Amino acid sequence: MDLLGRIFVKPFQDMAAAPDFLIQVVWEGLVSGTLYALIALGFVLIYKSSRIFNFAQGIMVVFAALTLVGLHQMGVPALLALPMTLVVMFFLAVAIERLVLRPLVNQPDIILFMATIGITLFLIGFGETIFGGETKRMITRELYIPAGSTIFEPFGGFVAIEHLDLTALVAAILLVTSLLVFLNKTRIGRAIRALGDDHQAALSVGISLSMIWVVVWFIAGIIALVTGIAWGARAGVSFALEIIALKALPVLLLGGLESVAGAIIGGLAIGVLEKLFEIYWGQPLMGGGTETWFAFVFALIVLLFRPQGLFGERIIERV
Amino acid sequence: MSDIATAAPSPAAAEPILTVNNIEVIYDHVILVLKGVSLAVPRGGIVAILGANGAGKTTTLKAISNLLRAERGEVTKGSIVFEGEQVQSMSANALVRRGCIQVMEGRRCFAHLTVEENLMTGAFTRRDSSSDIARDLEMVYTYFPRLRERRSSQAGYTSGGEQQMTAIGRALMSRPKMILLDEPSMGLAPQLVEEIFEIVKKLNDEQQVSFLLAEQNTNIALRYAEYGYILESGRIVLDGEAKALRENEDVKEFYLGVGGEGRRSFKSVKHYKRRKRWLS
Structure with a gap:
């Protein structure tokens, strides 16, 4: 009985007792959730337009952040x-299209997937050779990203909101909004969505695959840069950052590989839930450290009941 | 080399917009699908490729529009000339820009895009002003008034006929000189098929679009086309004016389902073996 109480009653009593702390936890969850969502978005875009599961998305985050800091260190x-x-990210997209995707076009998906692992390994080696492997500090101050924090005092308690996190959130919202406008309102955006629906038909109306692929990988590069800056500012820039890309996997399982909205909502949900779980269940019951595995277990449970993910694209079928 | 051009069976009209010279298509490096197909489409004409399932109609169209590569197919012999230019090594994108576009079998609309967005994807290759494109959109809506009503519904939820119209309209948005139309009658009610073919005829008359259509529905295809080729196991076994084909006893028996005296045993069904000899 006591255990049940500690699982089902106590955490909620705690939440009610200190609402300001709850807000703080949710806010921090939202911030990391935003970053998961961004990474997942990079995956979704590439998957939608080329059916490639891009294993290299995580390393692109590191590579972008590393390039930025590295260039600064070189005196730029x-x-x-x-x-x-x-x-640099643009030329990376062009190079990937020319050297990897184009020669492998029409090969089975698994071959392209393996190729993205190849890209990952190459970028690790290349980045390390040029910029060195040590952990670097993200150049937030030089980029005029505000430091410090604002303190709110709801319910007589207090909530501290880091300006850094706030900036990351705003940047993410801007990025996602402009991406949605781009996808829905422009010629190329329309072509990207068309390609996601029917590859062959898109070819038949003259949509140029190579052009779309460069665009999509470049967008993934931009997303990687924003994520890299935000995450690098919290944890420093090193190849360990690549690990956070793995967090995008449960987000994708949850959100469905093809849904932009799913990536965003899935990312935010996982960010918030894993923080809540860690604070209210993980630490008191299991001694903490649940953040590393919670997302995966949660995704597993969701998949048991909804194999297409929470927001998997509705399959329209008619004959 | 000039012999090749003359070797192609050319319909009455003088200058063809499209000539296919003795092409051979191989899938996956091993499966020979087309064994020397030649045909010609006169400028402003409607030409039909007829034949049963698996005869190679779709492959012929895809060879022309260069969509074969996406299915690991390859034109290994022969040449395809569109508007006086060899096109067999061009990308589909380059060919659409030159004015030759395919409407694929089974409509293949973009299910999650609206009807209007579907139409607009057809204008992807165009470089002219957006007002020109808007004018062409208006033109598509006058040919297919039903699409105007459904313009903002997701294409995946529209009826088969509407999807076929969307697919043809989408092709029209690229300002084509020639449309390769694959099996437009597939899965449609007879009345709708008639309607689609009427519009094809109208587009042919008013917009001077040439058509090469692949059809299993020999009856209707021969009523609207001027010239027909009959394809069997990757070879053209018979070709001629549509009127002549309609009168041909064998065509009647095999493809129009008339003639013959009652039921006959499978043994006595004769297969065409006539093979044309080509110079290349």
């Missing part, structure tokens, strides 16, 4: 290093 002013990194 921060505000110039940012656009230069974008240019």
Whole structure:
């Protein structure tokens, strides 16, 4: 009885007792959830337009952040290093399309998947050779990202909101909004969605695969850069960052591989739930450390009941 | 080399917009699907490729539109000339830009895009102003008034006929000189099939779009086309003016389902073996 009480009653009493702390926990969950969502979004875009499960998305985050910091270390002013990194990410997209995707077009999915593992390994080696493998500090101050925090006092308690996190959230919202506008309102965006629906038909109306692939991988690169800056600011820039890309996997399982909305909602949900679980159940009952596995177990349970994920694209079928 | 061009059986009209010279298609490096197909489409004409399932109609169209590569198919012999230009090594994208577009079998609309978005994807290759594109969209809506009503519904939820119209309209948005139309009658009610073919005829008259259509429905295809090729196991076994084909006893028996005296045993069914000899 006592255990049941500690699982089903006590945590909620705790939440009610200290609502300000609850808000703090949810906020922090939201922030990391935003980053999971961004990474998942990179996966979704590439998967939708080319049916490739891009294992390299995580390393692209590291590579983008590393390039930015590395260029700065080489003496490039921060505000110039940012656009230069974008240019690097663009050429990376072109190179991947030319050297990897185009020669492998029409090969089975698993071959392309293996190729993205190859890209991962290459980027690790390449990044390390050029910029070195040690952990670097993200150049937040040089990029005029505000530091410090604002303190709110709801319910007589207090909630601290880091400006860094706030900036990350705003940047993510801007990025996602412009991406949605791009996908829904422009010629190329429409072509990307068309490609997601029917590959052959898209070819038949003259949509150019190579062009779309470069665009999509470049967008994934931009997303990687934003994620890299935000995450690098919290944890430093190192190849260990790649691990967070693994967190995108449960997000994808949850959100469905093809749904932009699913990636966002799935990311936020996992971010918030894993924080709540850690604080209210994990630490008191299991001694903490649940954040590393919670997302995967949660995704597993969801998949038992909804194999297409929570937001998997509704399959329209008619004859 | 000039012999090849003359070797193609050319319909009465002088200058063809499309000539296919003795092409051979191999899938996956081993499966020979087309064994030397030649045909020609006169400018402004409607030409039909007829034949049963698996005869190679779709493969012929895809060979022309260069969609074969996406299915690991390859044109290994022969040549395809569109508007006086060799096109067999071009990408589908480049060919659409030159004015030759395929409407694939089974409509293949983009299910999650609205009808209007589907139409707009057809304009992907166009570089002219958005007002020109808007004018063409309006033109598509006048040919297919039903699409105007359904413009904002997801294409996946529209009826088969509407999807076929969307697919043809989408092709029209690329401002084609020629449309390769694969099996437009598939899965549609006879009345709708008639309607689709009427519109094809109209587009042919008013927009000067040439059509090469692949059909199993020999009856209707020969009523609207001017010239027909009959394909069997990857070879053209018979070709001629549509009127002549309609009168042909064998065509009547095999494809139009008339003639013959009652039921006959499978043994006595004769297969065409006539093979044309080509120079290349």
